[in-house]
Amino acid sequence: MEWIERLNCAVNYIEENIKEPINLEEVSKIACCSPYHFQRMFAYIADITLSEYIRRRRMSLAAVDLQNGYEKVIDISLKYGYDSPTAFNRAFKSVHGIAPSQAREEGTILKAFPPISFKITIKGDSEMNYRIEKKEAFRIVGISEPLETEVEKNFEIVPQMWGKATVNGIIPRLAAIMEGVPWGLLGVSSCNELENWRYYIAVASNQPIESDLEEYIVPSSTWAIFSGEGSNQSIQELEKRVVTEWLPTSGYEYGNAPDIEVYLNADPEHAKYEVWVPVTKKAN
Numbered sequence: 001m002e003w004i005e006r007l008n009c010a011v012n013y014i015e016e017n018i019k020e021p022i023n024l025e026e027v028s029k030i031a032c033c034s035p036y037h038f039q040r041m042f043a044y045i046a047d048i049t050l051s052e053y054i055r056r057r058r059m060s061l062a063a064v065d066l067q068n069g070y071e072k073v074i075d076i077s078l079k080y081g082y083d084s085p086t087a088f089n090r091a092f093k094s095v096h097g098i099a100p101s102q103a104r105e106e107g108t109i110l111k112a113f114p115p116i117s118f119k120i121t122i123k124g125d126s127e128m129n130y131r132i133e134k135k136e137a138f139r140i141v142g143i144s145e146p147l148e149t150e151v152e153k154n155f156e157i158v159p160q161m162w163g164k165a166t167v168n169g170i171i172p173r174l175a176a177i178m179e180g181v182p183w184g185l186l187g188v189s190s191c192n193e194l195e196n197w198r199y200y201i202a203v204a205s206n207q208p209i210e211s212d213l214e215e216y217i218v219p220s221s222t223w224a225i226f227s228g229e230g231s232n233q234s235i236q237e238l239e240k241r242v243v244t245e246w247l248p249t250s251g252y253e254y255g256n257a258p259d260i261e262v263y264l265n266a267d268p269e270h271a272k273y274e275v276w277v278p279v280t281k282k283a284n
Helices: 002-016 024-030 035-046 050-068 073-079 085-096 100-104 151-167 170-176 234-249
Strands: 130-135 138-146 185-190 198-204 214-218 221-230 252-254 259-263 271-281
Touching (some): 002 024, 002 234, 035 259, 050 151, 085 100, 138 170, 138 185, 151 170, 151 198, 185 214, 198 214, 234 252
Antiparallel strands (some): 130 221, 138 214, 185 198, 259 271
16 A cells, blocks of 8 residues: 555645646655656556646646636746747647637636546456566676656657667677576666666677677666566556556565566567566565
């Protein structure tokens, strides 16, 4: 229950500071996880990204202010963090489907998005296979690109990386130097700090590397390792189940290490894979 309570406290912090730039590091501290993991948990549980939720809440409150009729549109725009009236108009229209000036008209239909609240719902309709392993730090080698701190922007960056790696011959080169555990082609989200988020396509290896490759040391951690198979898209479904079904009642919480996807074969339609989630035991 503490896990859900912390998420709700984080949402309360957002609500109390909704008119200010939200400090992602502060809100994630309240939830006792990294900014990256908080955004992923939020999106999986709420079925909406954190940035979109914040925008909807601001535009919901802005609509009330507009209907009250006391403030100018430009003042309401500044009130909710939009320096440009054009940006405010665009955000307002994306939520309500009309321009802010139209919100003052009698009979106008607007959308209300109340503050979100989390609670545990136990599903348990299908089994999840997992194991807990403690692993010392290990070296991976491969390629990487920077990630955005708004997680949804990375939904374009990461697939593009895999596409380029397939075309330019990086993947077979990595497969040739793969050794040790985890055995497989790795997708590593190194986002356990607020700055310098990066995504690696890599393999575990201690071999010397060529100049166009790079290395990263995955820190020592305890891992909850989940296995699955299906299309490559099904790995996201497994990750969502880990967060929404397993983690709340597991006795564990997120640890301070990267998330790892391990691809055990090269068939995108019948993939076999593992999801490595860093965890720590909850304090009693």
